[in-house]
Amino acid sequence: MKRVSLAIFSLVLAAGPARGAFNIASYYSPRNSERPPRNSTEYIILHTTEGPARGSLRKLHSRGEAHYFINTDGRVLRIIDKRRVAFHAGRSMWEGKTDLDNCSIGIELVGYHDRDITAAQYAALKELLRQLQEIYKIPDEKVLTHSMVAYGPPNVWHKRSHRGRKRCGMLFARDSVRRKIGLNRKPAFDPDVRAGRLINADGQLAMILYGREISPAAPAAAPTPGNAVILTAGKTAWDVARDRYNTAEVVYRFPDGKEIRGDRVTDWNRIPAGTVVVLGEAATENPVDAIRVIGRDGKTALEVAGEEYALATTVYFFPDGRVRRGDEMTPEDFKSLPVETRVLVGYVDGGYIKNGRSAFDICGPRWNRPDTYYRLADRSLVAGSGISETSIPRKTRVFFRN
Ligand SMILES: [Zn+2]
Structure with missing residues (x-):
């Protein structure tokens, strides 16, 4: 099985670009047919694989993490049907909207956030953008980079939800790069940082995204795999x-x-x-950052969940089996949080799954996401990507990112 799929990857990547004409080959993810249609398409989000073509394609394809993949030779592959949801943006926010997978198309380019792409990639991306912007009426300033929209939950270093979770696609904010892909406008500032919904945790990134053009030769000082x-x-x-x-x-x-x-x-x-x-090489676009542990990710609720520690969207799973939302806890509870208490930050408690109240009824298309969690009667937390909707046991409670 493994041998067969490797042969397919080699075939797909070795076929080379069609000379002259732009064309797209379908190489649909096995996840494609299970993804729901998107209700709206407001943004296009650009990504860099941060690793070589073959390994990146294998991961993106098996997980359905992009709509399009552009190899260094300019060949474009369809991974998820453009009308469906691809899981490419992860924990994301723009103009106050969250979970941008539901309203965006994701394009993944083989390359690194701080290195230039190839001439063939410039040509292919320019044409792909032209077509998609026309179909969905997307203005230039809504063609964004993953690093613009990704945000992280509070952690031991940042007390608030923050921009700077990743630098993915950063080069596509540079004026010189945008001109070469046919884009004349870009966002002038980060709307969520300006509105106070997020803090900025990466000043250098913000400078590159919204500041004056910095020469690509200037050191970006962000490590890449192997460094x-x-x-x-x-x-x-x-x-x-x-x-x-x-x-x-x-x-x-x-x-x-x-x-x-x-x-x-x-x-x-x-x-x-x-x-x-x-x-190492990035194994996934959006590592599941969700489950924090008291004692490991910080000693106190404040260290682990930051200023969101007492909100309804922070959920505590005590070693003795109790489950409490932050807003249900007393100051005393917070003072005596046991080591090994697990914590989800930025989550909705969806309640129990019952007859007539399915996982899909509760959290919609998010039901099988890798960052949706099912709490089983044995107290284990199982990721949505590892659960089958027809065989969810009784007394299972579901938690999904808000
Ligand atoms: Zn990305």
């Missing part, structure tokens, strides 16, 4: 790895030589200066 970066007193694991800091894709090599993967770190407050951080 090793040394932590200093002022540089945190989040600064280096962003939304991947606590995943298995990142390795921390402590000054004493000990190595540990991001998903095994037990206390983010105790990563010493001098630790070397090695980024």
